[in-house]
Amino acid sequence: MTTIEIVADSRKWKAHIDDGPAARDFLAQLPLTLTLKDYGGSERIADLPRPLTRKGAPDAVTPRAGNVAFYASWGNLAIFYRDGHQSPGLSLLGRPDGDPMEFAGADPLSVTIRQAERRIEHRLPYYDVARWSRASSMNARKADGVLRLR
Incomplete structure (x- = not known):
């Protein structure tokens, strides 16, 4: 498991990324500066520079509040702050520390995602x-x- 930091202005969250093929692809793209936009009142999404592998991923996943995931159909990163519905093409990457509702909000959120210092x-x-x-x-x-x- 690898720890990352998600930084927005003076706010900082830590997340733990699993050790799987899609997660390794995600970590290889770091550091990233993204604009997270609200989607459906349940998640924040942003396009990734390139898609992640689906190797070894289940056909569909039901995301829970706090999941960090990759949605293959759109090529985007998703951070869920509310439970979602079963989604084909969704790969779970990890989970942030703390309350996932801290990611809620209608305004776009500019973040930098990087590996945490060890x-x-x-x-x-x-x-x-x-x-x-x-x-x-x-x-x-x-x-x-x-x-x-x-």
Whole structure:
């Protein structure tokens, strides 16, 4: 599973993208700047630069509030904030954190979608943390027994 960020002005959402062929195609297109438009009072949609694969996808899916999906018939990304109806050609990609109703609204929403930065944290026993924290050349920071590499 890969974490992405959906950013609109001062708002930021995280979403978790599954590991499947369509999801990998989607991640390969990031970063993207899209305008999400309301569709049917249940989802936000935007055209993708190129279509995603349907390999391994079911014939039809019934989306639930919070699903991030690709609709093959139109070639668009969809973020559902309400439950949808069974849709042939829909591939589920993942799910955002938080309340999906935050995506509701009639006004177009300009967003940037990108992979989230990964933070590497490694817990070491106390005696190792003390040794590592003295090594200024390691470009590391220690707090509460956690070594954070920069």
